[in-house]
Amino acid sequence: MRIDSHSSVGAAVGTDAWNRESARRVATDSGTTTGESDAADLSFGSVRVQRLTATICGLPDVRQEKIAMLEQMVREGSYRDTSEATAEALMQRMTAGED
Numbered sequence: 001m002r003i004d005s006h007s008s009v010g011a012a013v014g015t016d017a018w019n020r021e022s023a024r025r026v027a028t029d030s031g032t033t034t035g036e037s038d039a040a041d042l043s044f045g046s047v048r049v050q051r052l053t054a055t056i057c058g059l060p061d062v063r064q065e066k067i068a069m070l071e072q073m074v075r076e077g078s079y080r081d082t083s084e085a086t087a088e089a090l091m092q093r094m095t096a097g098e099d
Contacts, residue, residue, distance in 0.1 A: 073079035 070079065
């Protein structure tokens, strides 16, 4: 393998000039010219997905009402659960949707 030390690419790698030249080549190869700007056309579905994602991200990770109820039951001593019931609930959750 031969490396040409006089190559402009070898001398300019990592410089702003090389990055601008690389971007110009990509724009030229893709059929656009330097004066044009990129544009995105979002469909209704895409906007809806973005809104739903924002809504979901705003939801709490835990169900506070359920936690409060269970905390109260534990404090009162009325919370009763068996290992069999716990295992059954875990199995149901793990196999949900495998039908």
